[in-house]
Amino acid sequence: MSALIVADRLRRSFHLSHRAGLLRRRRTEVVAVDSVDFTVNRGEAVGYVGPNGAGKSTTIKMLTGILTPSSGSATVCGLDPARQRRALASRIGVVFGQRSQLWWDLPLSESFELLRSIYRVPREDHRKRLDECVELLELTPFLATPVRQLSLGQRMRGEVTAALLHDPELLVLDEPTIGLDLESKERLRSFLADLNQRGTTLLLTTHDLDDIERLCGRLMVIDHGRVLADGPLAELRAEVVTERTLVVDLVEPHAPLDGLPGVREVRTELGGLRQHLVFGRAETTAAALISAVVARVAVHDVSVAEPEIDEVIRRLYKRTSAADAVGDL
Structure with missing residues (x-):
């Protein structure tokens, strides 16, 4: 697989001025992103998560050319985002949950037509992509509605469509489901999962961890400007959570x-009719435990409950905090 994003010791700091007398x-330096290294290959769907102030949005802004790194480098689609921002814009799509690329007072359809002109997309290609998005995201009922009159869920579907009309290689999403109801979230997630299956690379930052669970096979966790963990979600889950539960x-x-x-x-429920068996990953397997249970009692159904993604991330933070405390001794 070829690399689509490469971050090499990427760093960004800001200087703040404080009163120090009459x-x-x-001036003090605040480091938002501290020597971050990672590679995202074509076709991947990567979740980039962390608490507020961890450096997620700053990283995204450097990768899209909005901010220039203080040091280190980044390449996206083979381009330098800061120096080749205009060329990069034609090859990536960006959706910011709290910012709009649509024209507030124009009908949604006219915003799409203006974006076709801005990106110089051939009319036939534009129509084909727009028709597909309109169908899959169910935009038809409000294409003639001014953007300012759309609900948040309708507008976010319009934002994703606007980001895809020029057929980008990479789609960067910053809090794409913020404020959406459950139905709108699921519709958007299904669309993005299908888009990734067809080859579009996704880089997703969000506080809604269900987005990560639904869309991303790989997770990067950042805190205080540093990447704490990076790998397949299943492997990180197995690495930091040593227990599973057989229900x-x-x-x-x-x-x-x-x-x-x-x-x-x-743990038992329903008077012993349902039982939760917590077992160590290193001590037995789900298959072996199921066999042992079936040999003892009559079973109606079984399932394996994996730890929630927020528990995985919490333990990753805890592990890193403990390692930092040992390093300071």
């Missing part, structure tokens, strides 16, 4: 299924 002011629905209520190999804890 007539004096002091067993029994044919008849039963006493807690204690004493099974590898089981660390048993």
Whole structure:
């Protein structure tokens, strides 16, 4: 796979001025992104997450040419974002959840037509892509509606369409589902998942971790301007969460299924009709545990509950904080 984004020791700092006396002011440096290294290959869907102030949006702004790095370098689609911003704009699409690229007082359809002219997209190609987005995102009922009259969910579907009309290689999404209702979120997620399956690379920053779970096979976690973890979500989950839970629905209520190999804890519900068996990843497998359960009791159904993504991220932060504390000793 070829690299579409390469960040090499990417750093961005800002200088703030503070009053230090009656007539004096002091300048201090605030590091927003601190020597970040990563590569995103074509066709990947990557979640880039962290708390407020972690450096997510600053990274995105450097990758899209809005900000110039203080040091280090970045290439996106083989271009330098800061020096070749105009050329890059024709090859990427960007959706910011709290900023609009649509014209507020124009009907949605006229915004799309203006963007066709700005990007110089051939009319036939524009019509083909627009028709596809209109169908998949169900835009037809409000194409003639001024943007200012659209609901947030309708506008966000319009924003995604606007970002895709010039057929970008990379789609960068910053909080794309912010404020959306459940139905609008699912419609947008389904569309983006299909888009990625067809080859468009996705880079997603969000506080809605269900977006990551639904769309991204790879997760990068950033805090205080540094990447704490980077890898397939399944591997990070297995790395930091050593336990899984087998949920067993029994044919008849039963006493807690204690004493099974590898089981660390048993929790019961519904008078023992449903049991949650917490087991260590290193001590047994789900298949072996299911066999042991079936040998003891009659089972109606079983499922394996994986730890939630927010628990994975919380433990990644905790692990890094502990390592930093040891390093300071």
